[in-house]
Amino acid sequence: MDHKQLKYFLALAETLHFGRASEQCHISAPTLSRQIKQLEKELNIALFIRDNRSVSLTAQGKAFVEYARSSLAQWRQFKSECQDNGQPLSGELSFYCSVTATYSFVYDLFAKFRQQYPAIELNLNTGDPALSITHVLNDKEDLAVAVKPAQLPQGTSYLPIGQSQLVIVAPIMACPLTELLSSQQSNNIQWSQLPFIMPEQGILKDRLDQFCKTQAFTPRVYAHVSGHEAMVALASLGFGVACVPEIVLAQSPFKDQVRYLSSLDLIEPIEIGLVCKTKRLTDPVVTVLWETAENLFRL
Incomplete structure (x- = not known):
């Protein structure tokens, strides 16, 4: 299997819809279907249950989600750590926030970050802010903008970036x-x-x-x-x-x-901040975005 297949699998596992997953992956639905079938053949298991109206994960498919997310996260970190210090830092970073946060916080952060690290690919996903920390804990995203909870989950780092009544x-x-x-x-x-x-x-x-x-x-x-x-x-x-x-x-x-x-x-009032797994801060790509946010949002 290759890392593209893992990305395709996770997109379908999240959307449970070949059309939406193929759009998200920028490939055709038949291509996505072939890639999933190849992955299932290599693993010798069924990852999805398909019929004419729906798609759902099998028990093995649900277990494979965690493996795929962890593998992609480790691969991104390995590539970052192996880069030549004489070359511009490159890599890939996934980021989750609400639509409002893209205007209020993320735009300025990404503008500054892109100027300093143009070779890093930023993948922005938006949705319900109540899911931000869960996405980070499940390795679905590298970082997220989240409302600070009463108690942060163990193993997470938090950087305050704003407040709201x-x-x-x-x-x-x-x-x-x-x-x-x-x-x-x-x-x-x-x-x-x-x-x-x-x-x-x-x-x-x-x-x-x-x-x-x-x-x-x-x-x-x-x-x-x-x-x-x-x-x-x-x-x-x-x-x-x-x-x-x-x-x-x-x-x-x-x-x-x-x-x-x-x-x-x-x-x-609520406090709003940047959240990531503490161990992900060993990834140079994650670290430089975190440091950019620290410099930008000094409260």
Whole structure:
């Protein structure tokens, strides 16, 4: 097997969709299918269960995910360590963050990094920030922007890069929720009467759960949503109120379609930082990005 096949396998294992995986790998779906079949033939096991409508991992396929991620991470580190010191540092780096973080933190970091290390290939993946640390721990990504948890997992390193207040927002448009809020006093909001757009998981959910406990009410949940940006969109449409980082709201195209409720000082702010496995800092490519961030984000 070669490292490209491992990359193809991981793309399909993540998406469980030949079309999306082939687009992600910049190859055709038939080419991806052939590469997976070759890999299965070499291993003499079935990695996926396929039918006309779905793709799923076999038990052996699930076990092979960890091997593939670990092998690719070790290969990247080995290549970095074997480079000639007289040549520009090169290699590959995978990075995970939310869409908002690409505007707020990552753009400036990547701009400075690309200027100093143009031969290093940066692979940026975006998604729910609640998954950032999990992706790093599972070797899915080298580094990630994450909200700092109450306790960092053992074996991880953390570099603070910013903070954000958490705010509760409500729609401006005419709708039943707006009418309900207009009948209440701004300094005495009846939270138990309001529908909430809730985050599915992560520190934001923990903060909101603590807010509900402090205010002594059980929230009426309209929907659980993955991703802070989507929560702002649903709140702007009047489906419910949403608790989101102020930094997300500042970048949202819907920021002018929502308003703050009077709870800005009732929820503990979040701290945002860069996370990676501590052992990955022995990789020169990971180290130089970490050092670039240290110099850029001096809090």
